[in-house]
Amino acid sequence: MFVTRFAPSPTGFLHRGHAFSALTAYDAARRAGGRFILRIEDIDRTRCRPEYEAAVHEDLAWLGLEWETPVRRQSEHMEDYARALRDLAERGLTYRCFRTRREVAEAIESAPHGALEAYLGAPLPADEEARRVKAGQAFAWRLSLEAARRALGGFDSLTFVEDGAGPDGEHGLIQARPELGGDVVLARKDLGVAYHLAVVADDARQGITHVIRGHDLFEATHVQRLLQALLGLPVPTYRHHRLLTGPDGKRFAKRDRAETLRDLREHGMTAARIREELGFG
Ligand code: GLU
Numbered sequence: 416m417f418v419t420r421f422a423p424s425p426t427g428f429l430h431r432g433h434a435f436s437a438l439t440a441y442d443a444a445r446r447a448g449g450r451f452i453l454r455i456e457d458i459d460r461t462r463c464r465p466e467y468e469a470a471v472h473e474d475l476a477w478l479g480l481e482w483e484t485p486v487r488r489q490s491e492h493m494e495d496y497a498r499a500l501r502d503l504a505e506r507g508l509t510y511r512c513f514r515t516r517r518e519v520a521e522a523i524e525s526a527p528h529g530a531l532e533a534y535l536g537a538p539l540p541a542d543e544e545a546r547r548v549k550a551g552q553a554f555a556w557r558l559s560l561e562a563a564r565r566a567l568g569g570f571d572s573l574t575f576v577e578d579g580a581g582p583d584g585e586h587g588l589i590q591a592r593p594e595l596g597g598d599v600v601l602a603r604k605d606l607g608v609a610y611h612l613a614v615v616a617d618d619a620r621q622g623i624t625h626v627i628r629g630h631d632l633f634e635a636t637h638v639q640r641l642l643q644a645l646l647g648l649p650v651p652t653y654r655h656h657r658l659l660t661g662p663d664g665k666r667f668a669k670r671d672r673a674e675t676l677r678d679l680r681e682h683g684m685t686a687a688r689i690r691e692e693l694g695f696g
Contacts, residue, residue, distance in 0.1 A: 417449025419625040421475075421482075422614070424456040425467035428675035429474045431693070432629070432659045432667035438695045439656050440627040441480050452621055453482040457490045458608050474676040478686050487621065489613050496608040499616050499646055500556060500601055508562045508645060509601060510538035511554040513547055533597025535560060555609075556602035558642070560594060567644055570594070575640050578625070579654035581633035593641035595634060615639050619648040630655035631666075659693070 421437040423429065429437075444451035453475065457463040468488075475482070489496075503509050514522070519534050536557060538544065547554070564570060573591035580586050601612045614635075618626060626636075633655045643650050658666045667674055679689065690696050 417444060417447035417624055418452065418622050419444050419449065419627050420452040420454050420618075420621065420623055422454040422456050422617075422628070423471055424459070424462070425464065425471055426459070426462040427467060428470050428677055430667045430674045430676065431661075431679075431689070434474075434478055434676060434689060435659045435693050436627075436629055436656065437475055437480060438478065438690065438693055442695055443625065443627055443654070449624075451480070451482055452623070453480075453486050454617060454621070455486060455488040455490075456610075456613065457488055458493070458496075458606055458610070458613055460490060461605070463490075470677060474680075477676070477680060478690065487617065489617065492617075493608060495616055495620070496602075496613050499612055500608070503558070503601065503645060504556065506566065506645075508559055508566060509556045510536070510559050510598075511544060511548070512536055512557045512598075512600070513539070513552055513554045533595060533599075535597050537561075553604040555600045555604045557598040558601050558638075560598050563593070563641060563645060570641070573640050573644055575636060575650055576652045577633075577636075577655065578652050579627075579656050580630065581655055582630045585633065589636075591637045591640040593638045596638040599638050611635065611638055611642060615642040615646065615648060618651055619643070619646075623651050625654055626651045627654045627656065629658050631658060 419440045421440045423433060441451050443449075453471075455468055455471065457468065500509070512519075514536070522536070523532070523534055538559075539547070567573070570591060570593055573593070575589055575591060577586050577589050581589075599611055600609045603609045633653075636653055640650065642648075660666050661674065676689075687696070
Protein backbone atom coordinates (compact mmCIF):
# COMPACT_ATOMS: atom_id res chain seq x y z
CA MET A 416 0.00 0.00 0.00
CA PHE A 417 1.30 3.43 -1.02
CA VAL A 418 1.59 5.73 2.01
CA THR A 419 2.84 9.29 1.82
CA ARG A 420 2.78 12.36 3.99
CA PHE A 421 2.92 16.13 4.11
CA ALA A 422 4.96 17.19 7.13
CA PRO A 423 4.93 20.94 7.69
CA SER A 424 6.52 22.73 10.62
CA PRO A 425 3.98 25.24 11.97
CA THR A 426 6.41 28.14 12.12
CA GLY A 427 4.46 30.38 9.78
CA PHE A 428 1.42 30.43 7.53
CA LEU A 429 1.41 28.11 4.54
CA HIS A 430 2.17 29.67 1.16
CA ARG A 431 1.83 28.54 -2.44
CA GLY A 432 4.95 26.41 -2.17
CA HIS A 433 3.38 24.40 0.63
CA ALA A 434 0.16 24.07 -1.33
CA PHE A 435 2.14 22.67 -4.26
CA SER A 436 3.95 20.21 -2.01
CA ALA A 437 0.82 19.07 -0.19
CA LEU A 438 -1.13 18.71 -3.44
CA THR A 439 1.72 16.75 -5.04
CA ALA A 440 1.72 14.23 -2.19
CA TYR A 441 -2.08 14.10 -1.96
CA ASP A 442 -2.49 13.61 -5.69
CA ALA A 443 0.12 10.84 -5.72
CA ALA A 444 -1.68 9.02 -2.92
CA ARG A 445 -5.01 9.34 -4.70
CA ARG A 446 -3.65 8.06 -7.99
CA ALA A 447 -2.01 5.11 -6.27
CA GLY A 448 -5.14 4.33 -4.26
CA GLY A 449 -2.97 4.86 -1.20
CA ARG A 450 -2.99 6.78 2.04
CA PHE A 451 -2.18 10.43 2.70
CA ILE A 452 -0.97 11.46 6.13
CA LEU A 453 -0.55 14.91 7.63
CA ARG A 454 2.20 15.16 10.25
CA ILE A 455 2.91 18.24 12.31
CA GLU A 456 6.64 18.70 12.83
CA ASP A 457 6.57 20.88 15.90
CA ILE A 458 9.61 19.81 17.89
CA ASP A 459 10.96 23.35 17.92
CA ARG A 460 8.57 24.80 20.44
CA THR A 461 10.32 28.17 20.35
CA ARG A 462 9.31 28.68 16.71
CA CYS A 463 6.05 26.77 16.39
CA ARG A 464 2.78 28.45 17.32
CA PRO A 465 -0.72 27.06 17.86
CA GLU A 466 -2.24 29.57 15.46
CA TYR A 467 0.06 28.39 12.66
CA GLU A 468 -0.83 24.80 13.40
CA ALA A 469 -4.55 25.57 13.32
CA ALA A 470 -3.99 27.39 10.04
CA VAL A 471 -2.33 24.31 8.51
CA HIS A 472 -5.55 22.36 9.04
CA GLU A 473 -7.70 25.21 7.84
CA ASP A 474 -5.68 25.95 4.72
CA LEU A 475 -5.32 22.32 3.65
CA ALA A 476 -9.03 21.71 4.15
CA TRP A 477 -9.72 24.83 2.08
CA LEU A 478 -7.55 23.37 -0.69
CA GLY A 479 -9.79 20.31 -0.63
CA LEU A 480 -7.41 17.87 1.01
CA GLU A 481 -8.47 15.12 3.37
CA TRP A 482 -6.18 13.28 5.72
CA GLU A 483 -6.23 10.61 8.34
CA THR A 484 -6.85 11.40 11.98
CA PRO A 485 -5.51 11.55 14.60
CA VAL A 486 -2.71 13.68 13.22
CA ARG A 487 0.69 12.88 14.66
CA ARG A 488 2.26 15.87 16.37
CA GLN A 489 5.94 15.34 16.98
CA SER A 490 5.92 17.32 20.22
CA GLU A 491 3.76 14.56 21.74
CA HIS A 492 6.27 11.84 20.94
CA MET A 493 9.55 13.10 22.30
CA GLU A 494 10.04 9.83 24.15
CA ASP A 495 10.14 7.93 20.84
CA TYR A 496 12.98 10.10 19.59
CA ALA A 497 14.79 9.89 22.92
CA ARG A 498 14.60 6.10 22.67
CA ALA A 499 16.12 6.10 19.19
CA LEU A 500 18.85 8.44 20.41
CA ARG A 501 19.59 6.20 23.39
CA ASP A 502 19.84 3.21 21.07
CA LEU A 503 22.47 4.99 18.98
CA ALA A 504 24.29 6.38 22.01
CA GLU A 505 24.52 2.99 23.69
CA ARG A 506 26.20 1.64 20.58
CA GLY A 507 28.81 4.39 20.67
CA LEU A 508 27.49 6.07 17.53
CA THR A 509 26.99 9.50 19.06
CA TYR A 510 28.93 11.96 21.16
CA ARG A 511 28.20 15.02 23.23
CA CYS A 512 29.13 18.29 21.55
CA PHE A 513 29.52 21.31 23.82
CA ARG A 514 30.57 23.69 21.07
CA THR A 515 28.60 26.79 20.22
CA ARG A 516 27.35 27.43 16.70
CA ARG A 517 30.19 29.89 16.21
CA GLU A 518 32.82 27.40 17.37
CA VAL A 519 31.42 24.82 14.99
CA ALA A 520 31.54 27.31 12.10
CA GLU A 521 35.11 28.24 13.00
CA ALA A 522 36.17 24.59 13.13
CA ILE A 523 34.84 24.08 9.62
CA GLU A 524 36.54 27.23 8.32
CA SER A 525 39.90 26.54 9.88
CA ALA A 526 40.20 23.00 8.49
CA PRO A 527 43.33 22.77 6.31
CA HIS A 528 42.75 23.53 2.62
CA GLY A 529 39.04 23.93 3.21
CA ALA A 530 38.98 20.17 3.74
CA LEU A 531 35.77 20.28 5.69
CA GLU A 532 32.47 21.27 4.20
CA ALA A 533 30.56 19.88 7.10
CA TYR A 534 31.45 19.57 10.72
CA LEU A 535 33.39 16.57 11.94
CA GLY A 536 34.15 16.41 15.64
CA ALA A 537 35.04 13.92 18.29
CA PRO A 538 34.01 13.15 21.82
CA LEU A 539 35.92 14.94 24.56
CA PRO A 540 38.19 12.92 26.82
CA ALA A 541 35.95 11.16 29.35
CA ASP A 542 37.06 13.16 32.40
CA GLU A 543 36.63 16.49 30.63
CA GLU A 544 33.21 15.44 29.40
CA ALA A 545 32.17 14.30 32.87
CA ARG A 546 33.34 17.59 34.34
CA ARG A 547 31.27 19.60 31.89
CA VAL A 548 28.18 17.45 32.31
CA LYS A 549 28.47 17.83 36.06
CA ALA A 550 28.85 21.58 35.72
CA GLY A 551 25.57 21.60 33.82
CA GLN A 552 27.02 22.76 30.52
CA ALA A 553 24.60 22.40 27.64
CA PHE A 554 25.46 19.93 24.91
CA ALA A 555 24.04 18.61 21.68
CA TRP A 556 24.24 14.97 20.64
CA ARG A 557 25.97 14.48 17.32
CA LEU A 558 26.15 11.42 15.15
CA SER A 559 29.73 10.24 14.76
CA LEU A 560 30.27 9.60 11.07
CA GLU A 561 33.44 7.74 11.85
CA ALA A 562 31.73 5.38 14.30
CA ALA A 563 28.85 4.91 11.86
CA ARG A 564 31.27 4.04 9.08
CA ARG A 565 32.95 1.47 11.30
CA ALA A 566 29.62 0.01 12.41
CA LEU A 567 28.44 -0.48 8.83
CA GLY A 568 31.78 -1.34 7.27
CA GLY A 569 31.56 1.73 5.02
CA PHE A 570 28.70 3.48 3.31
CA ASP A 571 28.80 1.73 -0.06
CA SER A 572 25.71 -0.33 0.61
CA LEU A 573 23.64 2.76 1.40
CA THR A 574 21.49 3.60 -1.55
CA PHE A 575 18.01 4.98 -2.05
CA VAL A 576 15.65 5.28 -4.97
CA GLU A 577 14.87 8.78 -6.18
CA ASP A 578 11.65 8.63 -8.06
CA GLY A 579 11.44 12.37 -8.71
CA ALA A 580 14.51 14.55 -9.07
CA GLY A 581 17.09 16.21 -6.86
CA PRO A 582 18.18 19.80 -7.48
CA ASP A 583 20.71 18.63 -10.10
CA GLY A 584 18.35 16.22 -11.76
CA GLU A 585 19.45 13.25 -9.64
CA HIS A 586 17.14 10.35 -10.40
CA GLY A 587 17.05 6.58 -10.02
CA LEU A 588 19.28 4.59 -7.72
CA ILE A 589 21.33 7.06 -5.70
CA GLN A 590 24.42 6.30 -3.67
CA ALA A 591 23.94 7.90 -0.26
CA ARG A 592 26.78 10.18 0.78
CA PRO A 593 26.27 10.89 4.47
CA GLU A 594 29.67 12.55 4.61
CA LEU A 595 28.07 15.57 2.93
CA GLY A 596 26.29 16.33 6.18
CA GLY A 597 29.19 15.60 8.53
CA ASP A 598 28.49 14.77 12.15
CA VAL A 599 24.92 15.99 12.16
CA VAL A 600 23.13 17.07 15.31
CA LEU A 601 20.68 14.39 16.44
CA ALA A 602 19.54 16.21 19.53
CA ARG A 603 19.76 19.95 19.86
CA LYS A 604 21.02 21.51 23.05
CA ASP A 605 17.71 23.20 23.68
CA LEU A 606 15.28 20.56 22.43
CA GLY A 607 16.65 17.09 23.11
CA VAL A 608 15.93 16.06 19.53
CA ALA A 609 16.57 17.36 16.03
CA TYR A 610 14.96 17.14 12.61
CA HIS A 611 16.73 14.16 11.00
CA LEU A 612 16.13 11.77 13.84
CA ALA A 613 12.49 12.73 14.32
CA VAL A 614 11.71 12.49 10.61
CA VAL A 615 13.37 9.11 10.16
CA ALA A 616 11.70 7.68 13.26
CA ASP A 617 8.27 8.94 12.18
CA ASP A 618 8.52 7.91 8.54
CA ALA A 619 9.20 4.37 9.77
CA ARG A 620 6.57 4.38 12.51
CA GLN A 621 3.91 5.67 10.15
CA GLY A 622 4.83 3.16 7.45
CA ILE A 623 5.64 5.83 4.88
CA THR A 624 6.46 4.13 1.58
CA HIS A 625 6.99 7.34 -0.41
CA VAL A 626 8.57 10.49 0.95
CA ILE A 627 7.32 13.29 -1.28
CA ARG A 628 8.81 16.70 -0.53
CA GLY A 629 10.64 19.64 -2.06
CA HIS A 630 14.10 19.10 -3.47
CA ASP A 631 15.54 21.50 -0.92
CA LEU A 632 15.47 18.40 1.30
CA PHE A 633 17.21 16.12 -1.19
CA GLU A 634 20.55 16.51 0.59
CA ALA A 635 18.97 15.57 3.90
CA THR A 636 18.18 12.17 2.42
CA HIS A 637 21.85 11.16 2.57
CA VAL A 638 22.03 11.31 6.33
CA GLN A 639 18.47 10.10 6.77
CA ARG A 640 19.39 6.99 4.79
CA LEU A 641 22.33 6.44 7.13
CA LEU A 642 20.09 6.75 10.19
CA GLN A 643 17.69 4.21 8.70
CA ALA A 644 20.57 1.76 8.33
CA LEU A 645 21.82 2.34 11.87
CA LEU A 646 18.37 2.01 13.38
CA GLY A 647 17.34 -0.95 11.23
CA LEU A 648 14.42 0.93 9.66
CA PRO A 649 12.80 0.36 6.26
CA VAL A 650 13.84 2.69 3.44
CA PRO A 651 11.05 4.54 1.68
CA THR A 652 11.20 5.62 -1.93
CA TYR A 653 11.99 9.32 -2.27
CA ARG A 654 10.23 11.61 -4.68
CA HIS A 655 11.59 15.14 -4.50
CA HIS A 656 9.72 17.75 -6.42
CA ARG A 657 10.75 21.09 -7.85
CA LEU A 658 10.36 24.20 -5.76
CA LEU A 659 7.79 26.68 -6.75
CA THR A 660 9.09 30.12 -7.55
CA GLY A 661 7.35 33.46 -7.54
CA PRO A 662 7.28 35.98 -10.39
CA ASP A 663 10.72 37.21 -9.28
CA GLY A 664 12.16 33.74 -9.82
CA LYS A 665 12.75 33.27 -6.10
CA ARG A 666 11.24 30.42 -4.16
CA PHE A 667 8.39 31.10 -1.81
CA ALA A 668 9.37 31.32 1.81
CA LYS A 669 7.48 31.75 5.01
CA ARG A 670 8.83 35.26 5.33
CA ASP A 671 6.98 36.41 2.20
CA ARG A 672 3.87 37.45 4.03
CA ALA A 673 1.97 38.52 0.97
CA GLU A 674 1.77 35.07 -0.55
CA THR A 675 0.26 33.08 2.27
CA LEU A 676 -2.76 30.98 1.38
CA ARG A 677 -4.86 32.88 3.87
CA ASP A 678 -3.94 36.22 2.34
CA LEU A 679 -4.74 34.92 -1.11
CA ARG A 680 -8.05 33.62 0.20
CA GLU A 681 -8.89 36.92 1.82
CA HIS A 682 -8.19 38.65 -1.45
CA GLY A 683 -10.71 36.53 -3.28
CA MET A 684 -8.58 33.64 -4.51
CA THR A 685 -10.55 30.42 -4.78
CA ALA A 686 -9.22 26.96 -4.01
CA ALA A 687 -10.19 25.82 -7.50
CA ARG A 688 -8.12 28.58 -9.08
CA ILE A 689 -5.04 27.94 -7.04
CA ARG A 690 -5.28 24.22 -7.69
CA GLU A 691 -5.46 24.91 -11.37
CA GLU A 692 -2.56 27.35 -11.26
CA LEU A 693 -0.46 24.72 -9.54
CA GLY A 694 -1.38 22.06 -12.06
CA PHE A 695 -3.96 20.16 -10.03
CA GLY A 696 -7.11 21.51 -11.60
N1 GLU B 1 9.08 19.65 8.43
C1 GLU B 1 9.91 19.84 7.28
C2 GLU B 1 9.67 21.22 6.70
O1 GLU B 1 8.75 21.88 7.07
C3 GLU B 1 9.68 18.82 6.20
C4 GLU B 1 10.24 17.49 6.55
C5 GLU B 1 10.19 16.46 5.46
O2 GLU B 1 9.35 16.52 4.56
O3 GLU B 1 11.01 15.55 5.52
O4 GLU B 1 10.42 21.67 5.88
